[in-house]
Amino acid sequence: MHARLWRTAAPLLLIGVLLAATGCGRGGDHGSGDYKIAIVTRNFTNPYWAALRDGAIAEASHLGVKVSVQAGQSETDADGENAQISTMAAQGYDCFGVVPVNGTNVITPLTTVARKKTPILNLDTQIDANASQQAGVSYASFIGSDNLEAGKTAGQQMLAALGGSGKVAVLQGIAGEQNGINRDQGFSDTVAGKLDIVQRAPADYEQDKGLQVTEAILKAHPDITGIFAANDTMGLGAAQAIKNAGRTGQIKVISVDGIKAALDAVKAGTLYGTVTQYPYAEGQLAVQGCLALHQGKQLPARVVSPIAFINTANVDQQIGAFPKPIVTFDNPVEGLLNK
The missing domain is CATH 3.40.50.2300 (Response regulator)
Known part of the structure; x- marks a missing residue:
């Protein structure tokens, strides 16, 4: 079993x-x-x-x-x-x-x-x-975890957050790193024909770079309403840049990982949501x-x-269970162990 x-x-x-x-x-x-x-x-x-x-x-x-x-x-x-x-x-x-x-x-x-x-x-x-x-x-x-599915989930949630239309940017991870590529692909395929991705830029999974890249994106594309970040640390950097620009709440940020700082940011309202990968x-x-x-x-x-999308509706539950999943999971490995 x-x-x-x-x-x-x-x-x-x-x-x-x-x-x-x-x-x-x-x-x-x-x-x-x-x-x-x-x-x-x-x-x-x-x-x-x-x-x-x-x-x-x-x-x-x-x-x-x-x-x-x-x-x-x-x-x-x-x-x-x-x-x-x-x-x-x-x-x-x-x-x-x-x-x-x-x-x-x-x-x-x-x-x-x-x-x-x-x-x-x-x-x-x-x-x-x-x-x-x-x-x-x-x-x-x-x-x-399934990074294509994580990107797809983020795309579905971004569509819902923006009412199905709008301009968005993507913060990519390390150039050539497959997880980030898969997350980007899952997101992009899901929003294709609905959201306009005006810019993609790598930020190496680092918070400071996420902040700096987002600052540049906001200057180049002041009319964006959403940012998808391929991990939480970049997402937190993006959220900080948006806060610094006085636009918290106007631009929805969705990221991937489910680290504690991201959960706290979701609870505080600076991050719209995170696809947690446990x-x-x-x-x-x-x-x-x-x-x-x-x-x-x-x-x-x-x-x-397992993965799960965390937003204000379930963030308190996830913070309480952290770092363990709040979703059920059929674990095929543990069932192999001798009792």
């Missing part, structure tokens, strides 16, 4: 440490106390990746396994992320979960992991399948997936984590 609801587990504020878990809950039945999981993501400055880390740490504690979560220094720090993978590849980890900066940056350091036949989970952002195959790297599963759940899924592999189970090729 698939578990439908996530358990309550308070996030532990530990960064990049090896957690020796105590085997509470079901963990004592797994006999996996020496099983070591390595997870590498982009950075911990972005609360989204910090939440993924916290979910992994909490789930490892619950299941009685060890996990170390490491990261680069920024969203675009491919070299730093690769150095973490290379270091951990030599440290005897039994399973890897990796969020790439882009489609190819992690492939070279992962060749060492693949040669040892250590299972690898591709987390959150798709790694290029053809380039991986050529390098001899394969993945036991992809675990992440990275905490992704971290839990990564640990569950690694343990299922350790127990000899085969994972689905793709595990889709």
